[in-house]
Amino acid sequence: MTPDRYQSIANSPLGASVDGRGEFAALVFDASGIDDSARLRALYDFFHPLMRSLRRSGRVLVLAGVPEAAGGPRAATAQRAIEGFVRSVAKEIGRNGSTAQLVRAAEGAEGAMESTLRFLLSARSAFVDGQAVRIEAVGSEDVAVPEDWDRPLAGRIAAVTGAARGIGEAIAETLAGQGAEVLCIDVPAAGEDLSEVANRVGGTSLALDITDARAPDRLAEHIRQRHGRVDVFVHNAGITRDKTLARMAPEAWDAVLDVNLSSQERIDDALLGGGLLGAGGRLVSVSSVSGIAGNRGQSNYATSKAGVIGMVAALAPAMRERGATVNAVAPGFIETAMTAAMPVAAREAGRRTSSLVQGGQPVDVAETIAWLASPASSGVNGNVVRVCGQALIGA
Numbered sequence: 040m041t042p043d044r045y046q047s048i049a050n051s052p053l054g055a056s057v058d059g060r061g062e063f064a065a066l067v068f069d070a071s072g073i074d075d076s077a078r079l080r081a082l083y084d085f086f087h088p089l090m091r092s093l094r095r096s097g098r099v100l101v102l103a104g105v106p107e108a109a110g111g112p113r114a115a116t117a118q119r120a121i122e123g124f125v126r127s128v129a130k131e132i133g134r135n136g137s138t139a140q141l142v143r144a145a146e147g148a149e150g151a152m153e154s155t156l157r158f159l160l161s162a163r164s165a166f167v168d169g170q171a172v173r174i175e176a177v178g179s180e181d182v183a184v185p186e187d188w189d190r191p192l193a194g195r196i197a198a199v200t201g202a203a204r205g206i207g208e209a210i211a212e213t214l215a216g217q218g219a220e221v222l223c224i225d226v227p228a229a230g231e232d233l234s235e236v237a238n239r240v241g242g243t244s245l246a247l248d249i250t251d252a253r254a255p256d257r258l259a260e261h262i263r264q265r266h267g268r269v270d271v272f273v274h275n276a277g278i279t280r281d282k283t284l285a286r287m288a289p290e291a292w293d294a295v296l297d298v299n300l301s302s303q304e305r306i307d308d309a310l311l312g313g314g315l316l317g318a319g320g321r322l323v324s325v326s327s328v329s330g331i332a333g334n335r336g337q338s339n340y341a342t343s344k345a346g347v348i349g350m351v352a353a354l355a356p357a358m359r360e361r362g363a364t365v366n367a368v369a370p371g372f373i374e375t376a377m378t379a380a381m382p383v384a385a386r387e388a389g390r391r392t393s394s395l396v397q398g399g400q401p402v403d404v405a406e407t408i409a410w411l412a413s414p415a416s417s418g419v420n421g422n423v424v425r426v427c428g429q430a431l432i433g434a
């Protein structure tokens with residue numbers, strides 16, 4: 040990789056920039072050329088003198104290559120080492136509301152990076168911290184550059200499950216705010232809230248229990264008749280039925296696995312098999328940090344959420360072949376009805392045990408999904424991005 044590979048970024052308003060007080064809003068370093076552990080010192084040399092000049096809510100971004108594709112063991116070792124650096128810097132600057140991320144770009148991914156850099160350098164990624172995002176090589180014909188970066192979803196049709204409240208409601212609002220026409224889906228019992236959300240975002244609603252055996256067909260038929268296709272499908276609906284395994288009723292296992300995982304698989308089959316989500320399509324699933332680390336009392340939930348991660352990995356190659364993508368977000372502690380139902384001590388611990396020392400908001404998850412859903416994010420495929428303020432759980 041050439042040293043000037045990211046020159047255009049460094050010269051753009053997205054690059055390291057100094058505000059009026061002489062503080063940096065962002066520090067961006069291209070580490071993709073580091074091919075030996077001895078050269079990792081370049082990270083220290085660049086960042087050490089600048090760290091005290093990073094302003095509050097600042098951004099650190101390190102660009103790197105893909106270790107497995109590096110030219111030999113030494114280069115691969117050095118490229119892998121960068122991850123420890125970025126995650127540690129994130130832990131040092133989090134109390135100031137600042138974040139640090141690593142972007143690993145494959146050879147040939149240069150043209151597909153802009154949406155990711157814009158997101159990670161903006162306030163929209165406020166609760167995404169200490170993450171390593173991978174960008175695949177894509178042909179220039181597959182990278183859509185939006186006319187308006189504030190409305191990259193203009194003309195796109197999006198569907199969101201569990202849209203009547205909480206994170207799903209925020210996803211519907213955010214996708215609509217960025218230009219999408221949104222189909223809001225939730226259980227019939229949520230009817231009034233669902234219609235209210237759909238009206239507010241200028242979208243439509245469909246009352247549907249996604250675990251119903253006929254749900255995939257009903258959904259596919261609805262999309263075919265009303266819209267002809269769907270560009271973005273967000274699997275957000277999810278439930279918890281927490282109990283330690285010894286105390287867990289079989290119904291609690293079945294319900295959680297069915298809502299959080301099996302129904303998603305059936306819907307994916309209907310959408311992909313029916314040709315409703317084609318080239319440029321975006322599947323985004325909501326996992327959880329519990330699915331990465333496991334959690335006491337959540338053997339059912341963590342199984343379902345780890346399954347979502349497996350589903351993303353398994354579908355990614357086929358989605359790439361279609362010119363589409365599949366990714367997941369893994370939220371940590373987000374302030375919703377789900378977390379409001381937690382015992383007080385656990386809730387407070389959930390807020391504090393992250394680098395940013397606070398809980399996230401539904402909009403933080405929604406903004407991350409909007410980035411993954413963007414037509415400009417065609418290189419982001421098979422990623423699981425935590426939206427957890429670098430929670431200690433599973434860190």
Ligand SMILES: NC(=O)c1ccc[n+]([C@@H]2O[C@H](COP(=O)([O-])OP(=O)(O)OC[C@H]3O[C@@H](n4cnc5c(N)ncnc54)[C@H](O)[C@@H]3O)[C@@H](O)[C@H]2O)c1
Nearest residue numbers: 201205206225226248249275276277327370372373375377
């Ligand atoms: N809140 C958090 O801290 C947190 C953390 C990690 C992951 N998550 C995940 O985020 C997603 C949204 O969580 P939330 O906190 O907004 O939850 P929530 O309970 O506030 O909302 C979930 C929505 O899904 C809907 N839903 C449930 N079962 C359904 C079904 N069978 N068919 C259709 N809709 C159904 C509900 O009616 C509800 O409107 C879930 O997948 C959850 O597991 C949340």
